[in-house]
Amino acid sequence: MLAPVAEDVERVDALIRGRLDSDVALVSQVAEYIVASGGKRLRPALVLLACGAAGFREKPGGEVRLQLAAVVEFIHTATLLHDDVVDESPLRRGRSTANAAFGNAAAVLVGDFLYSRAFQMMVEADNMRVMQVLAEATNTIAGGEVLQLMGSHDPAVDEARYLEVIRRKTAKLFEAAARLGGVLAGSPAAIEAGLADYGMHVGTAFQLIDDVLDYSGDAATIGKSLGDDLAEGKPTLPLIRVMRTGSAEQAALVRRAIVEGGREAFGGVLEAIRACGALDYAREAARREAEAAARAIAPLPASEFRQSLLELASFSVTRSS
Secondary structure (H helix, E strand, O other): OOHHHHHHHHHHHHHHHHHHHOHHHHHHHHHHHHHHHHOOOOHHHHHHHOOOOOOOOOOOOOOOOHHHHHHHHHHHHHHHHHHHHHHOOOEEOOOEEEHHHHHHHHHHHHHHHHHHHHHHHHHHOHHHHHHHHHHHHHHHHHHHHHHHHHOOOOOOOHHHHHHHHHHHHHHHHHHHHHHHHHHHHHOOOOHHHHHHHHHHOOOOOOOHHHHHHHHHHHHHHHHOOOOOHHHHOOOOHHHHHHHHOOOHHHHHHHHHHHHHOOOOOOHHHHHHHHHOHHHHHHHHHHHHHHEEEEEOOOOOOOOOHHHHHHHHHHHHOOOOO
């Protein structure tokens, strides 16, 4: 799926390690811990694929696409560091989170370091439109985090508000990553908007499947404990579906579980989710997003990069981790 940009992704990894260097020992230590924990690098790969699909060609030795791919990964990683502190998460990708390993204060402050390093690097690109796209995305993500916090332990959150949180918190960075390809290529407004729409729909599909996997995945595969969302009182789509279509007893059980948090009701909630077909409902919503993503890039000329974008849209729905 990522074969057309595999070499560039390796170069981005090297760039990330180089730009994480700091004369403050703890910053380097925590940053290296995060990089070593792996991750799919999907967002930086999306920048590179979008550049290819839009026909962006750099001068020999040019690295602005790599620079911006690293910026996107830094922004993403900073949000994860802050997320894990807010959620008090002990595991991510099968290993201890940075806050569990180094403490909340270190995780928050290194997250701030990553944000500031990302903005240093985007300024180096010397492109006001690039800065506008990434600054807007970063601000939208922060607002989405707050919106999600406001909905924590609130069973009144409906599907529309749930989707709004996803669009802001998760999909916005996918959207920005894909849009950057069009920006760098100087694409017509319609092509740039199509790439942005593609990223938004793919990012939404990814989050929908994340929420499905929290009730159906394998803990070793997804790298976290099942039921984490329920424990944190997050009203995700499977739970919202039960409250809307389940029996009065099932809806009451889910409402109570969201309000109280914890894992005590996980078994009963999972039974209600399965009885209502809530996971299939969420998967179908993700499939619709993937189909919308594919339609958004239909005007792009055929290329290996466009084909990879189509495969990425499909993968967003079928993945198991």
